């Protein structure tokens with residue numbers, strides 16, 4: 001028996017991340033657990049997990065020797081598994097390693113895609129729509145959860161729009177607070193489309209940034225996240241500000257500097273109820289500090 005699906009060294013390569021990755025993935029794991037436990041008994045034609053920046057399935061925490069399951073394998077090993085899995089990564093090597101690990105779950109339906117998630121997402125969405133289209137009369141459309149966890153600013157707004165075109169699609173989105181902060185100055189002076197423009201899907205962030213530089217507004221990232229959430233509301237997502245404000249947990253480094261947040265989006269209030277429950281605590285059992 002191999003140990004590909006266990007949080008142990010299995011001889012295959014893993015990346016090393018900071019402890020904040022464990023905090024991030026703990027939110028995902030608890031959300032998946034609640035989502036799958038509550039939703040599995042209903043007549044959905046499928047319940048799919050979509051991980052477009054999947055990595056290799058395992059990682060090591062910097063400064064520790066232990067091995068942890070990454071998002072893809074947390075999805076596969078969740079207590080009540082999804083019916084379908086879609087994994088993408090720009091690195092062929094990552095996908096080779098992940099698919100090797102997934103060989104230990106031969107009965108689970110999974111598809112792998114190599115390349116830019118912002119391009120390959122079209123095929124994933126087509127597959128998801130085909131599943132919905134082919135459902136039998138007594139089945140509901142599929143229920144889907146997408147985890148979008150790039151390294152920095154590689155997630156484009158058009159990818160969110162593509163995913164949103166699927167009927168029921170919850171999203172957990174990596175918001176690179178430090179990546180944005182590092183790049184504002186460079187990008188604001190460029191007339192060409194920048195990573196930040198592609199992340200937000202337009203140039204409105206420039207006005208929000210300029211206003212904050214002139215001292216006209218406080219809380220630049222709060223304003224930017226509210227703008228992002230407003231955009232989500234224009235493509236079918238619940239206006240999450242009305243349900244709970246400040247619902248984007250912040251991961252910080254060992255010096256307490258902000259790294260990134262998770263933005264949750266669902267078209268249904270129920271998804272937000274789940275998320276609000278999840279974020280009341282972090283991986284270390286601490287209550288919400290914001």
Ligand SMILES: C[S@@+](CC[C@H](N)C(=O)[O-])C[C@H]1O[C@@H](n2cnc3c(N)ncnc32)[C@H](O)[C@@H]1O
Nearest residue numbers: 053054055070071089090116117149150151154
């Ligand atoms: C932070 S890691 C993901 C970690 C993973 N969620 C886990 O828990 O192990 C980001 C991944 O995104 C991949 N990546 C970066 N840019 C990408 C892109 N444009 N399209 C697809 N994958 C990309 C990287 O190769 C890397 O594996």
